[in-house]
Amino acid sequence: MIDGKDKSSIIQMFHVHKYYGSKKALVDISLNVFKNDFLFISGPSGAGKSTLLRLLYLGEPVSEGQVLVDGMNLSRISRKRIPFLRRKFGIIFQDYKLISTKTVFDNVALVLEALGKKRKVIEKKVRKVLRTVGIEQRINAFPPSLSGGEQQRVAVARAVVGLPKIILADEPTGSLDSNSADIILNLLKGFHSHGGTVIVATHDKELIRKAGGQILYLKQGRLFVPTPI
Amino acid sequence: MATYYHRAVQDIKDKGFLSAVTIITIALSVLIVSVFALFFTNANNAMNYWEKGVRIIAYLKPGISQKNFPDIKRKIQGIYGVQDVNFISKKEALKRLKEQMKRQSSILMNLNENPLPDAFEIRMIASSQRGEKVEEIAIKIESLPSIEDVEYGQKWLERFTNIFYLFRLTGYAMGCIFFMAAVFIVANTVRLVIHTRREEIEIMRLVGASEKFIRGPFYIESIIHGILGGITGVAALFITFKLISSNIKPDFKYELLNIKFLSPEFYCGIILCSMFVGWLGCYISLKQFLKA
Numbered sequence: 001m002i003d004g005k006d007k008s009s010i011i012q013m014f015h016v017h018k019y020y021g022s023k024k025a026l027v028d029i030s031l032n033v034f035k036n037d038f039l040f041i042s043g044p045s046g047a048g049k050s051t052l053l054r055l056l057y058l059g060e061p062v063s064e065g066q067v068l069v070d071g072m073n074l075s076r077i078s079r080k081r082i083p084f085l086r087r088k089f090g091i092i093f094q095d096y097k098l099i100s101t102k103t104v105f106d107n108v109a110l111v112l113e114a115l116g117k118k119r120k121v122i123e124k125k126v127r128k129v130l131r132t133v134g135i136e137q138r139i140n141a142f143p144p145s146l147s148g149g150e151q152q153r154v155a156v157a158r159a160v161v162g163l164p165k166i167i168l169a170d171e172p173t174g175s176l177d178s179n180s181a182d183i184i185l186n187l188l189k190g191f192h193s194h195g196g197t198v199i200v201a202t203h204d205k206e207l208i209r210k211a212g213g214q215i216l217y218l219k220q221g222r223l224f225v226p227t228p229i
Numbered sequence: 230m231a232t233y234y235h236r237a238v239q240d241i242k243d244k245g246f247l248s249a250v251t252i253i254t255i256a257l258s259v260l261i262v263s264v265f266a267l268f269f270t271n272a273n274n275a276m277n278y279w280e281k282g283v284r285i286i287a288y289l290k291p292g293i294s295q296k297n298f299p300d301i302k303r304k305i306q307g308i309y310g311v312q313d314v315n316f317i318s319k320k321e322a323l324k325r326l327k328e329q330m331k332r333q334s335s336i337l338m339n340l341n342e343n344p345l346p347d348a349f350e351i352r353m354i355a356s357s358q359r360g361e362k363v364e365e366i367a368i369k370i371e372s373l374p375s376i377e378d379v380e381y382g383q384k385w386l387e388r389f390t391n392i393f394y395l396f397r398l399t400g401y402a403m404g405c406i407f408f409m410a411a412v413f414i415v416a417n418t419v420r421l422v423i424h425t426r427r428e429e430i431e432i433m434r435l436v437g438a439s440e441k442f443i444r445g446p447f448y449i450e451s452i453i454h455g456i457l458g459g460i461t462g463v464a465a466l467f468i469t470f471k472l473i474s475s476n477i478k479p480d481f482k483y484e485l486l487n488i489k490f491l492s493p494e495f496y497c498g499i500i501l502c503s504m505f506v507g508w509l510g511c512y513i514s515l516k517q518f519l520k521a
């Protein structure tokens with residue numbers, strides 16, 4: 001993102017503002033993310049990290065400014081095309097957003113079903129990804145019976161199973177011990193090494209240090225020029 | 230499509246009670262509406278049957294000589310709309326009466342004089358078998374000098390027709406009301422399911438599921454509810470009909486009201502209609518409660 005001369009952009013924000021009523025959650029954000037970046041967005045609680053991610057997948061509309069994602073202008077996109085935008089992302093939500101009435105398998109399979117994949121293919125892929133995140137033995141469990149760390153792994157599995165272009169991870173290690181956090185980090189790195197773009201919102205300094213990616217700081221909705229840690 | 234179906238069926242199983250209530254409501258609506266329909270088709274058949282049997286009886290003045298009968302018959306025959314004319318002698322009339330009264334014929338036994346007049350029985354051609362045409366012909370016959378009186382079933386038939394139309398109107402109104410009730414129940418079921426699934430639907434959207442993917446199972450589920458409700462309703466109707474018709478005495482059944490069950494097209498229509506009810510209820514609910 002700093003020395004991206006021959007790299008192409010995958011996400012661009014131009015003077016983006018986001019208000020919740022009269023509350024300014026994001027102020028005049030401009031940024032450029034290139035393909036295969038591994039980017040951290042850090043900052044204190046309430047700085048607007050989750051909000052920024054939400055604008056990318058149209059979880060919320062921007063109040064002002066423009067956002068481009070992989071050639072799509074989000075302010076012009078029709079309602080019908082929103083699912084196509086969202087399929088570009090694998091999202092690990094801060095609160096996981098697992099469906100509590102569906103098994104671990106079905107939660108992960110949902111992404112592939114929505115893509116119209118065949119039952120057999122789904123079965124194989126879901127098992128494989130659950131093995132990778134190390135939660136295969138809980139495949140028929142329901143999310144409420146899982147620990148926070150286990151739920152987070154399911155969320156990661158769901159984010160990667162559809163082979164998205166970009167992973168958005170909102171506090172992916174929030175409720176994990178450092179061992180489990182390492183597993184998740186390695187998964188994200190693996191995804192990155194296969195050419196994927198990763199954006200992680202976190203205030204976990206340890207994670208940032210271990211991963212060694214680029215960092216952006218948010219404070220009270222404003223983006224700060226990266227400064228070395 | 231297969232996964233939509235799979236999901237819908239799974240859902241019907243999960244929401245057993247709700248599904249059962251929906252299906253039973255549709256079935257009851259179908260039952261009530263088709264009982265009306267059954268009544269009308271049969272009443273209609275009976276009406277046609279009776280209309281075909283419309284005749285005019287012209288009674289001759291007493292004391293008219295037998296020589297004049299062919300002449301009178303020819304005159305009646307000459308009236309436009311008359312198909313055939315049959316002479317019924319007073320003797321013949323008495324015999325018929327005795328036959329009809331069978332057991333009570335002893336009352337007629339000790340008559341020493343036949344009180345019945347000679348008469349002509351007149352049948353009309355098809356195009357003259359309705360309403361005022363019959364009346365017209367009857368008036369012409371009555372105006373013949375040797376005819377004392379005419380009798381025809383028109384007044385009675387007309388009254389019956391009016392009642393029949395009133396019933397039919399009520400039937401249509403009931404049909405509409407039950408149709409709306411069924412649609413409402415389906416819509417309400419869908420609304421409840423949407424409500425309990427709010428979170429799930431939201432998550433599906435976030436992971437990139439299309440609206441078609443999200444809505445498909447709702448439609449399939451509602452249409453299945455509709456079909457099952459329709460089939461249950463028609464089955465219940467069939468059973469009720471069998472029970473009733475086996476309890477009706479055969480001669481009454483065959484002679485007065487030739488009761489028929491509804492045609493296969495009618496069942497298919499009913500089931501298609503309940504399918505449509507399912508679809509429509511779902512459509513309304515999704516439109517109202519599942520805004521993107």
Ligand SMILES: Nc1ncnc2c1ncn2[C@@H]1O[C@H](COP(=O)(O)OP(=O)(O)OP(=O)(O)O)[C@@H](O)[C@H]1O
Nearest residue numbers: 020023025044045046047048049050051052094203
């Ligand atoms: N839906 C909403 N309605 C109103 N205000 C909101 C909404 N979502 C977020 N906010 C506000 O916007 C600001 C930024 O919130 P956001 O969740 O983006 O912060 P964050 O950086 O992700 O914090 P954390 O590290 O605690 O997750 C906060 O002040 C929050 O109260």
Ligand SMILES: [Mg+2]
Nearest residue numbers: 049050094170
């Ligand atoms: Mg947050």
